[in-house]
Amino acid sequence: MRTTVQIRAFDFEVDEPGPVGGTDTAPTPMEYMVGAVNACLSVVVEQIAGELQIGLEAIETYCLATQDTRGFAGTADVQPFFHSCRIAVHVQTGEHDAGRLDRLTTSVETRCPALTLIRAAGVVVDLRWHFAEHIDAGAAERQCNDADALFRGLDSGSRKVEQ
16 A cells, blocks of 8 residues: 655655555555645745735644544445544734734635635534744644544544644
8 A cells, every 4th residue: 555656856655554454654645635734724824924914933733634434444434534624723923913813814714725625525624723922832733632522422433634
């Protein structure tokens, strides 16, 4: 199940965990999807902040997504892609105007291709924004992990994918 993907002049490896037949030597395709959502959000935040002339010092994103692996395995009639996704975006900025920050978040959520793609697929997305003059490393991850309600009620076939 290990695969080398070539896109333009770039290569990257994809694999699956051992229990499903892989060698667990690279991220899974779905882990790359979660990473792509984070990366896309970061790029779009920077783009729109520049358009709005909002100064940014740092951006930290973190995402937890649930996936019912029975769909992938073919053992249940459930969607094989994510069911839900909790995302925290922490932005370090000196901007305090709530209207400008609201315009930033609204524009990002409308224009981010990866975010709009997973929402269009019917994935339940819980996106939380945090703006401060200083952000703590790892705070976005802690915010997602502290919100365990995302995983309540899922059966043992579900797993979380994080980035």
